[in-house]
Amino acid sequence: MVVLPLVLAACATPHVQRTGEATTAPKILPHHIRTADADRLPLSVWRPEGAPRAVVLGLHGFNDYRRGFEETGEFLAARGFLVYAYDQRGFGGTAHARLWFGGEAMAEDARTVSGLLRRRHPGLPLYLIGESMGAAVALVAANGGLPIDGLVLLAPAVWGRSTMPALQRGALWFASHTFPALTLSPRGLDIKPTDNKAARRKLREDPLVIKETRTDALWGIAELMDRALVTAPPPDLPTLILYGRRDEIIPKPPTCRWLAGQPGSPVHRLAVYPDGWHMLTRDLQGETVLTDIASWLADPLAALPSGVEVQGGLPRFCSGMA
Helix, strand or coil: CCHHHHHHHCCCCCCCCCCCCCCCCCEECCCEEECCCCCEEEEEEECCCCCCCEEEEEECCCCCCHHHHHHHHHHHHCCCEEEEEECCCCCCCCCCCCCCCCHHHHHHHHHHHHHHHHHHCCCCCEEEEEECHHHHHHHHHHCCCCCCCEEEEECCCCCCHHHCCHHHHHHHHHHHHHCCCCEECCCCCCCCCCCCHHHHHHHHHCCCCCCCEEHHHHHHHHHHHHHHHCCCCCCCCCEEEEEECCCCCCCHHHHHHHHHCCCCCCCEEEEEECCCCCCHHHCCCHHHHHHHHHHHHHCCCCCCCCCCECCCCCCHHHCCCC
16 A cells, blocks of 8 residues: 555646736836736845946856855946846845746746846846856847847756756656655765855854745756757857866766757857866956956957857867767
């Protein structure tokens, strides 16, 4: 009789939280974005002292929230950029934190907020910076029509299930379809998102950073990464792709597979940091990355100050991986 509950439990499906019906006009308010379904996405803004030279929108990574752009916002604002970052649905201070809304819902929010920023700041260039999951969301959004002038992809989350070991795929399916509300913690795994101990401590102590993840959210992020793995930035959209050689979160093989699948474009550029980890802007060498980003935002055709741009093909470490 023990088998019966397990069989019935296996009929469960991963939960995807639905957005509500559109009841109001989306709007940027002082401390949050009001969405069409009247949800509230908490908002942070970093303002330059004088007139901004461009507007930047930040999309944070999985289990993180807008505070993940604190270092980036402060750095870019000091150099004349106006930076916005909001909590994506299911994360940070949103009403349904820990629940998964789906990549398309988050991509639609990115399109909506980008449109609002266009109208709020007419005549200024608008750039989007996506980190990890945020980069995957940005890829989906950009290929559905995104009103921006350029895209920065930080360690894009392209670890699709087709690049995972079969045992890992099977365990993920079983857990998410059998116990979708079960939460898992990365404690005990010898994986570091950054070499910056102060940044890791900040993440551990922040109550809005999700520490234990529902298995259906893990299934959801895997589905989003599936889509990102086969999605390239629009060929005519200036794009800067940044990756750390020491990234332990998004492995090199899927990253190389994604890079190898790019059709190639003169406005797409790639930089690989030999001492970079996953949270590139928060690493000990984060200022190097931020300086490159600021330089590219000022002139997407100029040479990157770090000198680590990859010229003519895949990075050397991709040999045999793609």
